Amino acid sequence: MNPADTRAASRRAFLGVLFAAAGAGLGAPAFAGVRTALPRARSVPGGIVLLELGAAAEAPQASFGGVPVMVLGTPAGWTAAVGIPLDAKPGTRHLELRGGGQRRLAFEVAPVRYAEQRLKVAPGKVELSAADLARYERERDHTADVMATFSEEAPATLRLRLPTQGRRSSSFGLRRVFNGQPRKPHSGMDIAAPTGTPVVAAADGRVIDTGDYFFNGNTVWLDHGRGLLTMYCHLSTMRVNLGDRVAAGDRIGAVGATGRVTGPHLHWSVSLNRAMVDPTLFLG
Template structure:
């Protein structure tokens, strides 16, 4: 597995278009549901405010991605799939101003259920496989905590591979009759060997062969926005590489816990897996 690259300090970014829903809008669509995201206006400020949200496990505050310019700043907040519907809030610190809370409302969403049959060893883990998964989970927790600069000037992404969406974000997964965590990404059907492209300019922060995800590449787009591409047949990038949007980072495969060749694409914002479709053209 690749080592996690070091973190950098926040810095200012160029001005962003402010109008929501326009083709030129560089921010993803807001969807105030578990697994969605909020776009919270922070108002004007000569310097970029800092904003924080509770971690999904409630253990600490997590820095948020704040974009804009002195005339208007916006916090882009990933909402965990585990979030309960109801009121939520973020903590905002503006240079020269008093700290404040900014609230929003999470509305419920009912995701569909998907039943899959996979290799039994990937559902009922042996002691050796359980130990491996625990090691990998600890390692990836460090990867997912990455918050770096420069911040992205636009969050408009492209799909990493063309194809039919074979499984949507948020599905409640049942493997071999046993319920597991909801599906935290988008599955795209494609043949083995199809090139997988970076959805947005990024730095490669981790690669590895993981028990569930198979061959995986983690990409850091800046400001706590990460993406992962999984089940690859080949990894064509190394930790530390800077890649442009559309640059090849791997190839579609069927490694890890799968029922056939496809790409699993996950997007993480402030350590919460969110629906990749929100970052694509509507």
């Protein structure tokens, strides 16, 4: 969706952002060279691993499973922030690096057992008609395209704000069983709140998708840079349009009950290198 910038231009922009952040005097870096607030690391399926890549004149290019990975830092030290997919198998995994010669960096993914949740929903939302199935498959392919967004501008921060106020009604990773049938694990955070409760951007970003989807209802996707995306679902209203720039805290819509839901709530997902990861890791 986003044609890649030329390598040289992206490096200039990348370093410019990082030096600007350093000048702004953000919090003390936990990793050498990194001036950006980082998420909490948890090396499990659905978690994030932070890998020190060492000092180098230019940022190494990193990928995981063939997908570009966020690298942050300065020539004094670079760090990769890697999202681990919920369906990843525990064990030794490798980050692929290019720049200063090809190399692989091993890391361990520990096992995790998320809780099970049983839900009852309208039968038509589990047993899909041929027309609904065709619609879902179109939407799934479109969502995969949206999730492949990787823009070169680095995020100002990896600390996200909770996008709405309410009760967290279930948690990330739950193995969900709808009407007795196992489905994909819950890949976000649910926040129960009355219809109409404001929903705000979790960080500065750009609107890369809006639409009304079969399962997710009215949905907004934001791109925060370098493969960090957030998704807001089941909205009653959407206040933004494709291509809009938003600042952290800007209102983008309101809580609703559109799509497959049992009541009004916000479903909020965070995607890093196309992996849905636990949003709580990004909260202060």
